[in-house]
Every structure is written in C-alpha cells, then in structure tokens.
Amino acid sequence: MELSSLTAKKLSQMLRAKECSAAEILESILQQINISEKDVGAYITITEEIARKQAKVVDEKLKKGERLGDLAGIPIAVKDIICTEGILTTAASKILENFIPPYNATVVERLLANDMVITGKVNLDEFAMGSSCETSRLKVTKNPRDLKRVPGGSSGGSAAAVAANEAVLALGSDTGGSIRLPAAFCGVVGLKPTYGTVSRYGVIPLASSFDQVGPIGKTVEDVHMLFDAIAGEDTKDMTTLKNRKDEKEFDIRKLKIGIYKELFGERVNPEIATSVMNMAKSLESHGAAIKTVSIPYMEYLVPLYHIVMTIEAASNLGRHDGIRYGYKAKDFEDTEEMYCKTREEGFGAEVKRRIILGTFLSSAQFGGAYRQKAFFFKQKLAEAYAKAFEECDVLLSPTSATPAFKLGESVDPIEMYATDLCTVGANLASVPAISIPCGLVGKLPIGAQLIGPKYSEHFLFEVGEFYENNCK
Ligand code: GLN
Secondary structure (H helix, E strand, O other): OOOHHHHHHHEEEEEHHOEEEHHHHHHHHHHHHHHHHOOOOEEEEHHHHHHHHHHHHHHHHHOOOOOOOOOOOOEEEEOOEOOOEOOOOOOOHHHHHOOOOOOHHHHHHHHOOOEEEEEEEEEEOOOEEEEEOOOOOOOOEEEEEEEEEEEOOHHHHHHHHOOOOOOOOEEEEEEOOOOOOHHHHHHEEEEOOOOOOEEOOOOOOOOOOOOOEEEOOOOHHHHHHHHHHEEOEEEOOOOOOOOOOOOOOOOOOOOEEEEEHHHOOOOOOHHHHHHHHHHHHHHOOOEEEEEEEEEOOHHHHHHHHHHHHHHHHHHHHHOOOOOOOOOOOOOOOOOOOOHHHHHHOOOOOHEEEEEEHHHHHHHHHHHHHHHHHHHHHHHHHHHHHHHHHHHHHEEEEOOOOOOOOOOOOOHHHHHHHOOOOOOOHHHHHOOOEEEEEEEOOOOOOEEEEEEEEOOOOHHHHHHHHHHHHHOO
16 A cells, blocks of 8 residues: 555654654655646645655654654645745745745744644635636646536635645635535545634635634544644634633434534435434434434525625725735836736736625715625624534534536536535534545545534534444
C-alpha cells in the first residue's frame, strides 16, 4: 500500500515507530501528484521545495528525539484563500493573481507549530463564491471519483486533493457549506466548526459573520486531529474564544438522533435520503434513539444567507482597488477609471453579481431594512436550532440533495445557490456540522451531515468515529 493513501493517524504512528520517514511520506504524495494532478487539477501552487525542507526538519527532530506536534510530518494542502508568507495566495481571482502575502494566517502558523508539511495551495471558487469550483478564474478542478464531474465548492481543491491522495489532510473554509459540500461530493470528511472556534486572521474574507476555517480528511479521526491542531483563541481574531469543549459524554445507548425533517423533502435524491436514513438505522441498532425533529423557516434559509453574505461580501471586497496590492489595470486616464477597470477586469461574473446585489441591499434607500430583517431571522433560526437540541443530541440530514453534478451542468446562479440548501442552516445558526461519507449513488459518494449545538465538535467526532468503526 502506498503511503499517500494512508490516514494521518496511521502515518503518525508509523513515523513514530520509525517505519517510515517524513521525507518518504512527502515523496509518496509528490509522486501521486505527478500521476493524477494533470487530471484532477487540485493545486494552484505546489510548494515542493518548501515541503521538502519542512519534512527534513521533522526527520532531524525525530532523530534527535525532540518533541514533535501530533501531526508532525503529515502533508497538508491549504485552500488558496488562506494567507501564506512568501507563497502566492490568489483566492482563485485574477485580482489577486500576483499577491504574495507578507505574513501567515494564524491557522498556517498553527500547522507549522505542529510540524506539518505544507504541500501547496489548492483551488476554490473565486473568493469562495460558488459550489462547484467552476467560478475559479485560474483553473478547473475535477472530481477524482468521476473526472467528468465537479468536486463541489468552494473548497473543491481541498477535498479533491485529499480524495486523490495528493495530500493527507487539507484546510478549507466554510461560509455557507464550502467545506461540507465538496467533502460530500468527493467522498471525504469535512467539518465546519462553531463560529468563533478557529481564527480567521489572515484568511481573505467572504462574509465575516459566517466564515470559518475547518479540516478535511479521509476519516473523522483525522479531521478530529486537525481540528485540535488549529482551534482555539487567537488574540488577532476577536471573534475567537478560549477552547470551549462540550463536556457532554458520548454513550451510543443514550444518543438521541434528530432526523432533520425538512432536509429530507422532495428535492432530495431518494437514494441519498435512503442512505442517510440507513446510517441512522445502523446507529439505532447499536442503541441510539431516533426521532423526527422539525426546524421551520426552510424556504427562507438560502435567501436569508444570500442577503447577509452579499452585503458583507460587497463590503469586504471594497479593499481590492488596484492601489494596495494585487492586480491593477494597465490603461486609464484618472483614478476613477483605474478603480473601475481594475475591478471590471479583476473580478469574475459571480463576484460582480454578489457585489452588485450586496451594495443594492445595503444602500441608503432601504435604511438597513434588509440587513435588520435578516439578522432578526438569523436570531430566530438560532433559537429554533437551540430548541431542537433540547429534543436531540445531534441532527442528521443529507449534506447535499444531489450527488456531484457534471462540469458545466449548473450554469444558472439560482440553481447553484440551491445546492446550499442543506448546509447554510448551520452557518446561520453558528453551530458546528460535519459531513461523513455514508454510501454511494452509482459510483458517486454521498455525504451525511451531523449538526450539533455550539462547541459540540468533540461530541460530533465521537458519533462519527463510532459510525466509522462500528457501522461501515
Ligand atoms: N456555495 C455557497 C456560496 O456560494 C457557500 C460558499 C462558501 O461556503 N464559501 O456562497
């Protein structure tokens, strides 16, 4: 078996038992990149030489018996929206195609403090706006499970890299589902942590009241390890809190699973609904209780998300003006024209659409009415989730209503926005959610989503690990 196909957990054990070196693990990944990257196209930048140096340092530390991080020597791919010092960081946009950050995001510092090996920066939808990776202005990424299909988005490069064994782990970011959807489409595990759990310092923002960085891996256990490495308070991001763990103890015989009724509606592919229900049933056969739980406001979820997200995105993207950094238009007569041309040429259609909508929704003529109403409903939804968690420990639903669709198939923006139906609720309610593979439609993977109350990541891991170890 190739080292590149093993889990982070297994590789860490082998490294410590001196059954392999960090350099060997890395070479196995680089070899796999050589084989499959021309088809998959996960990476925007491959940092081969830097990775070799990092692996060498790990091997030297090991030899000297120095203390190493739990994920030492594990190759990881980083979504290209997360700043890396001295390494191109594009957000898959033309406007940042030459941007080399002078500093690392806090999450990258944490990977390095853990002695991890960064293999490169991976593709995404432009500024994380999309569900298929197709809005990337730089390249096309394909689903390793079926090269005619999309890997999902926006963290499509992250999920595809892990699924293709071109990285052992990856970092993604999730504003409305961008970790969970590609994880489901590519057959890997992805977690969107509780809002405020992982630092966003140095992460190019999309919508600041939703954005969260999170882990992608082959197993729940691997995602758990990476989450522990990146989570925690950061004085550079005032939304982060001191590590808050849910103290609830996991016991399969006491587990109450809430079937999220509205997310099993007619829009969901019946094979997906059956697979997710089978997951519930197999947990039930080990002692868990199942009950149907309803969370209202279903039809408002996607529109509500788009109001808040576009308003915040329009504001966040104001900084890309051709003056500070990034792309600048060549021919212009005055400053006004320079701004206009830079943004016209630098941003793609989806980004422009959202800037226009967000600017319209927050314009003075409405006096903040859309935003106010959206925040009112966001609060209502959070309350509805909190109420649901009085009846159950975790909510279960499909991660996506359909399996991965074909490249070029979903060109209508409204159709694309609908792919977020199952995922945006967790972002709106600021709660954690994990997508775990639970079957196949033909040869395409299906993701089941487990949603928990705030700070219940470790409980979600226990449920997921139990499922992986006992039900598959
Ligand atoms: N697909 C969603 C969108 O287009 C989610 C994006 C994200 O989570 N970054 O906005």
